[in-house]
Amino acid sequence: MRVLLTGADGMLASNLILAWDRKFDLYLTGNRKNSVHSGSKYLKFDLKNKNYDYLLNWSKPDIIVHCAAITQVDYCENNQTEASKVNSLSCHKLTQRNDYTKRIIYISTDAVFNGAEKFPCESSLTTPINFYGKTKLNGEVLISDSGIPFTIIRTTILGVNRFYPSKTLVEWIYSSLKNKASIKLFGDTYFTPISSLKLAEEIEHVILYKINGLLHISGTTSISKYQFGCKFAKYFHLDQNLIQKSLLKHANFNAPRSLNQSLSVAHYQKSTGRPLHAIEGTMEDFSSLLAE
Numbered sequence: 001m002r003v004l005l006t007g008a009d010g011m012l013a014s015n016l017i018l019a020w021d022r023k024f025d026l027y028l029t030g031n032r033k034n035s036v037h038s039g040s041k042y043l044k045f046d047l048k049n050k051n052y053d054y055l056l057n058w059s060k061p062d063i064i065v066h067c068a069a070i071t072q073v074d075y076c077e078n079n080q081t082e083a084s085k086v087n088s089l090s091c092h093k094l095t096q097r098n099d100y101t102k103r104i105i106y107i108s109t110d111a112v113f114n115g116a117e118k119f120p121c122e123s124s125l126t127t128p129i130n131f132y133g134k135t136k137l138n139g140e141v142l143i144s145d146s147g148i149p150f151t152i153i154r155t156t157i158l159g160v161n162r163f164y165p166s167k168t169l170v171e172w173i174y175s176s177l178k179n180k181a182s183i184k185l186f187g188d189t190y191f192t193p194i195s196s197l198k199l200a201e202e203i204e205h206v207i208l209y210k211i212n213g214l215l216h217i218s219g220t221t222s223i224s225k226y227q228f229g230c231k232f233a234k235y236f237h238l239d240q241n242l243i244q245k246s247l248l249k250h251a252n253f254n255a256p257r258s259l260n261q262s263l264s265v266a267h268y269q270k271s272t273g274r275p276l277h278a279i280e281g282t283m284e285d286f287s288s289l290l291a292e
């Protein structure tokens, strides 16, 4: 199966590439100047381009796994035209050539919700409160209107970029605590994180078993960022006292953020019979991710 993977230099895609290297015929695309990828199965391509024919002719995908996005929430708020092109319009352009594209998997986000409902499910009302959330929701609409078989996966990911040293939340907590640096984490922001490792497994299942439609795939435990940091410190024998509790409601971000980013995964677990991880399982995933 030929798989076109966008966002090849990003955190999630790095996990997919390592998991799928021998399973699928991978065609990678990203826009980074000094990408670790090269060769005949990598194409540097800016998703802001008007026309995607070159990308689609080159990859001739059976399936597209669309991971690329501008994920910095404040950047999206301040650069709305660019954010719309990359996060929303790309979904339209990738699904224009149904002579090539047989199916698309779109990675969406909890940010399509406003946090009012504790565990929103797939049919809950979507009312994003920042521009990033709006672009991802627009992307969902464009994918579902495309006429091409699709899976939209809303998720909340924690993980490690396997190719680049980066500052994902987990990497930042880990390196700070290892270096005995104090950090602050929000005690009033709740989420249901899934590890990038486990999400990669679930996306593979969705592809192989042709599970189409709108799905929530995340962890099952709703936990504050502060509680997560403390559990993480305990699990990795790091000093929990270095973590201070702060409050999102006192923070000064350009883009508004929701105090509740949790998702209900009941539909996915019931319909597939695949259990998702509680926070303890997610910690175990980090052991292997951080051991590398």
Ligand SMILES: NC(=O)c1ccc[n+]([C@@H]2O[C@H](COP(=O)([O-])OP(=O)(O)OC[C@H]3O[C@@H](n4cnc5c(N)ncnc54)[C@H](OP(=O)(O)O)[C@@H]3O)[C@@H](O)[C@H]2O)c1
Residues within 6 Å of the ligand: 006, 007, 008, 009, 010, 011, 012, 013, 030, 031, 032, 033, 045, 046, 047, 048, 066, 067, 068, 069, 070, 071, 086, 107, 108, 109, 110, 136, 155, 156, 157, 158
């Ligand atoms: N991380 C999370 O907590 C989270 C939660 C929910 C949903 N998601 C969704 O999951 C997906 C993957 O997230 P991630 O954490 O892996 O994000 P990431 O690490 O920020 O990766 C996104 C990738 O998209 C690429 N990109 C940005 N603009 C582009 C452009 N104009 N042309 C081509 N590529 C471009 C970026 O390129 P550069 O490498 O050059 O920056 C980056 O490699 C995203 O769609 C995101 O919305 C993420």
